[in-house]
Amino acid sequence: MKTLFELKQDMTTVGQQLQKVEAQLAEKAVDPKATMDDIQALQQSKKDLQMRFDVIKEQHDQLEAEQKAKFKDKLGKIEDPKQKVVSAKAELIRATMRGKAVSTDILQALGDNNTGGGKFLPKTVANDIIMEPLAKNPLREISTVTNITNLELPKLSYTLDDDDFIADTETAKELKLTGDTVSFGRYKFKVFAGISETVLNGTDTNLVQHVENALRSGIAAKEKKVAFATSPKTGEEHMSFYSTQNNIKKITGENLYKAIKAAISDLHEDYRENAKIVMTFADYSEIIELLANGNATLYTAQPEQILGKPVIFADGAVKPIVGDFSYSHFNYDIGExxxxxxxxxxxxxxxxxxxxxxxxxxxxxxFRIAEVVATP
Structure with missing residues (x-):
């Protein structure tokens, strides 16, 4: 017996043939050179194809109804609400991999409002994948992350009726130059989760964990790539801390320790209070080597005790970034x-x-970027 995916393919093939014959029949009907035999032949072909399509569709609809009933029965036997969601996610993945539409039962089990089905990823699944903290992207611990369509935000969280309330002259200049709101765009990317036949046919829990872990890792890798790109892709320049388009102020010092301390001091107090340092572990180790000078106690001290602000390690931060990372904002547009x-x-x-x-x-x-002054 054919699978649902194979039946769907057959419906597509026969449906395309039927459309082609219908178009030919319409052309022949208005063509004075066409004979009645030509028209009758096309009419018979259309009738045969329509019958074939109806037979395949009946088989498809019957098999789909049986599978929906099995899924409904399966969900009914699961008492744990969390396990119900896991099973629904597994069915969504299997439906996608087998080329069939996601049923309304699956969408409803996931708590999604879009009960019309289609190709859109249910919001529950999108939130689980996108909104959960990702250990592999350290910026997730300190940046803002949202999942809102056509997001537009004020650059400052509050305003006063007098523009002179902005004490930081650099901020005032920036707002005057670029405006006081920021609009988020839609930049497409794809994440691939490889699934073997064994995993696909395995337990719901293992399948969902495998796919979601792969997707989270892919999303984290993309976030880090754009935020720390030294040569950003065209159109993505605004996403990188290091891009010339953003032109974040650089603070120099004769070594990294002094450059970072100077960068912290150079921040306006509005940002300095919540400032954090994002840097590579290799750069931090270099600072410890410089300061320790045989003093072993520095190796056990917390980075914040050494540099005066919390430190987040990220291999992509080729030059230390100092600042208030609440002004770093990732937004995912709904419609995956x-x-x-x-x-x-x-x-x-x-x-x-x-x-x-x-x-x-x-x-x-x-923000500030800390750099070492090149010695002559």
Whole structure:
């Protein structure tokens, strides 16, 4: 017996043939050169194709109804609400990998409002994948992350009726130059989660964990890539702390320790109070080597005790970034798509999520980049 995916493919093939014959029939009907035999032949072909399509559709609808009933029965036997969501997610993944539409039962079990189905990733799944803290992206601990369509925000969290309330002259200049609001764009990227047949047919829990972990890792990698890019892709320049477009102020020192301390001091007090330092562990180790000078106690001290502000380690931070990271904001536009693909080289099926996001540095004046002065 054919699978639901195979029946869907058959419906598509026969449906396309039927459309082609209908178009030919319409052309022949108004063509004075066409004979009645030609028209009758096309009419018979259309009738045959329509019958074939109806038979396949009946088989498809019957099998789909049976699978929906099985899923409903399966959910009814699960008492734990969390496990119900896991099972629904697993069915969503399997439906995608088998090329069938996501049923309303699955969407409802996931608590999604879009009960019309379609290709859109249910909001519950999108939030689980996008909104959970990602250990592999250290910026997630300190930046703002939202999931809002057409997001537009004020650059400052409050205003007064007198513009002179902004004490930081750099901020005042920036707002005058770039405006007092920031609008988030939609920049597309894809994340691929490879799924073997064994995993696909395994337990719901293992399947969901495997796919979500892969997607989270992919999303984290993309976030880090755009935020720390030294040569950003065209159109993504505004997302990087190091881009010339953002032109974040650079503070220099004869060594990294002095450069970071000077960068903290150079921040206006509005940003200095909540400032954090994002840097590589290698750079931090270099600072400890410089300061220790045989004093072993420095190696056990917390980074904040050494540098005066909390430190977040990120290998992509090729130059230490100092600032208030609440002004670093990742937003995911609602409307993720999911589909399947196949790696021809390995034979592994891919669960693919297409997402749209943006990273905005809402106020450049809230940050500084620490650099070492080159010795002559």
């Amino acid at each position: 798509l999911f589909e399947r693909d196949k790696d021809i080289k390995t034979g592994i099926e891919q669960f693919v999520v297409t997402a749209w996001f943006d990273h905005q540095i809402k106020l450049k004046s809230a």
